[in-house]
Amino acid sequence: MNRTVIVGAGVAGAQTALELRHRGYNGAIALLGEEHQPPYDRPPLSKEFLKPATEHHPLDLLPAQVAREQAIDLRLGTHVDGIKAAEQKVVLGDSSTVAYDYLVLATGARNRPLSVPGANLPGVWGLRRLDEAEGLRRALDHARDVVIVGGGFIGLEVAAAARARDTNVTVVELMPRVMARVLSPEMAHHFAQEHRRRGVEILTGVGVTQLLAGPLGNASEVALSDGTVIPADVVVAGIGILPSTDLAERAGLRTSDGIVVDRHLRTSDSRIYAIGDCSRFDCAVSGRDLRLESIQNAVDQARFVAGQIAATNRPPANDRPTALYTALPWFWSEQYDSKLQIVGVAPTEADSVVRGDPSSGSFSVCRFLGERLVAVESVNHARDHVAARKILAADPTRLRRVTRAAVSDAAAPLKSL
Numbered sequence: 436m437n438r439t440v441i442v443g444a445g446v447a448g449a450q451t452a453l454e455l456r457h458r459g460y461n462g463a464i465a466l467l468g469e470e471h472q473p474p475y476d477r478p479p480l481s482k483e484f485l486k487p488a489t490e491h492h493p494l495d496l497l498p499a500q501v502a503r504e505q506a507i508d509l510r511l512g513t514h515v516d517g518i519k520a521a522e523q524k525v526v527l528g529d530s531s532t533v534a535y536d537y538l539v540l541a542t543g544a545r546n547r548p549l550s551v552p553g554a555n556l557p558g559v560w561g562l563r564r565l566d567e568a569e570g571l572r573r574a575l576d577h578a579r580d581v582v583i584v585g586g587g588f589i590g591l592e593v594a595a596a597a598r599a600r601d602t603n604v605t606v607v608e609l610m611p612r613v614m615a616r617v618l619s620p621e622m623a624h625h626f627a628q629e630h631r632r633r634g635v636e637i638l639t640g641v642g643v644t645q646l647l648a649g650p651l652g653n654a655s656e657v658a659l660s661d662g663t664v665i666p667a668d669v670v671v672a673g674i675g676i677l678p679s680t681d682l683a684e685r686a687g688l689r690t691s692d693g694i695v696v697d698r699h700l701r702t703s704d705s706r707i708y709a710i711g712d713c714s715r716f717d718c719a720v721s722g723r724d725l726r727l728e729s730i731q732n733a734v735d736q737a738r739f740v741a742g743q744i745a746a747t748n749r750p751p752a753n754d755r756p757t758a759l760y761t762a763l764p765w766f767w768s769e770q771y772d773s774k775l776q777i778v779g780v781a782p783t784e785a786d787s788v789v790r791g792d793p794s795s796g797s798f799s800v801c802r803f804l805g806e807r808l809v810a811v812e813s814v815n816h817a818r819d820h821v822a823a824r825k826i827l828a829a830d831p832t833r834l835r836r837v838t839r840a841a842v843s844d845a846a847a848p849l850k851s852l
């Protein structure tokens with residue numbers, strides 16, 4: 436019997452297992468995850484999960500009961516220590532092995548650690564796993580001064596959730612503006628204003644140099660590179676993630692800020708795929724080498740790989756993947772009553788055409804690289820987002836009609852393009 440082993444029971448791993456069954460794969464599936472709870476959805480952890488007076492049950496992506504029904508051997512609390520690629524086996528923490536015909540690495544990422552003195556004090560939080568979210572939520576319930584290090588999506592979502600409790604919130608961002616890596620200056624400005632309007636202090640162009648302990652040994656102050664010291668009983672480090680590549684590295688697979696895969700999402704060993712946050716791939720839509728950190732990416736890559744593996748299961752046996760991975764990237768974030776949706780990938784040098792009136796709280800920013808539309812950021816504007824997804828998925832010859840002048844007229848629906 437054909438055997439597929441999936442390492443990492445996050446959204447990418449769980450989706451691969453479910454999709455394999457959905458596509459009629461009748462081989463054995465083992466889903467091995469080191470966390471102790473069944474796969475769950477992470478996005479709510481920085482949003483509604485942190486707000487006061489809400490139910491705190493993150494969505495189960497693959498409850499144990501469903502795993503049993505689908506004959507998925509879901510092994511939780513199971514760390515995979517190594518890969519013996521030549522023998523097509525993975526090695527578990529207790530030295531036992533699990534054999535595979537196909538191996539899917541869906542190992543995700545971990546928080547980038549804060550590397551300043553005091554970073555390990557009690558009261559300093561990262562936010563990736565459910566247990567961290569539970570701890571942070573409890574800490575926020577009693578917090579007076581919250582300092583968030585890093586003005587990226589997660590930092591700002593936590594800022595919004597903390598303000599719902601009426602605590603003092605300061606965001607410290609090293610770059611000249613928040614979300615500099617991921618958003619146009621215009622959209623980043625809009626979100627910074629939304630935060631400031633609600634009382635969040637945003638400090639840009641300044642770094643954290645040290646976290647200082649109070650009399651009880653907990654973090655109580657944050658020292659900044661401009662010499663100021665601000666009070667903090669909760670510090671949240673949201674300074675990005677590091678892809679979990681150690682397993683792949685030790686197995687001799689190619690890595691470079693991610694596990695490097697080809698257009699079929701295969702690693703340098705053709706029996707091993709890598710998907711989700713840990714995977715660096717050649718993105719057909721943007722023509723760039725990318726590692727994406729989004730649910731869309733994890734789910735679409737999982738579906739693609741499941742399709743490739745399931746196809747080998749059907750007669751006549753075909754061991755060669757033929758399809759190319761070409762999914763269009765999209766992403767969302769929620770802060771206060773602003774729902775941001777992004778489609779496409781814009782490099783930092785892309786320039787912007789604003790569509791609509793930012794002061795209305797509902798507008799879009801179209802990002803152009805030269806004359807080509809490469810991404811659309813929309814806030815509270817689902818219509819633009821849906822139309823932009825169709826436009827960016829269209830073939831490049833049709834995309835040529837989508838000019839700066841055409842998108843700047845907010846009265847003309849994007850759909851008409």
Ligand SMILES: Cc1cc2nc3c(=O)[nH]c(=O)nc-3n(C[C@H](O)[C@H](O)[C@H](O)COP(=O)(O)OP(=O)(O)OC[C@H]3O[C@@H](n4cnc5c(N)ncnc54)[C@H](O)[C@@H]3O)c2cc1C
Nearest residue numbers: 443445446447469477478515542543544711712728729730
């Ligand atoms: C707080 C938060 C909010 C987010 N909000 C959004 C959002 O609004 N929109 C959006 O699109 N995305 C969001 N994301 C990103 C999104 O959640 C990730 O892109 C997605 O979870 C990636 O899925 P994954 O399966 O690749 O990795 P992960 O979810 O990281 O899962 C990988 C799993 O593999 C396990 N693992 C690693 N190594 C081993 C090993 N050797 N043995 C066994 N198990 C192992 C890990 O413990 C982990 O459970 C958010 C992420 C966080 C943390």
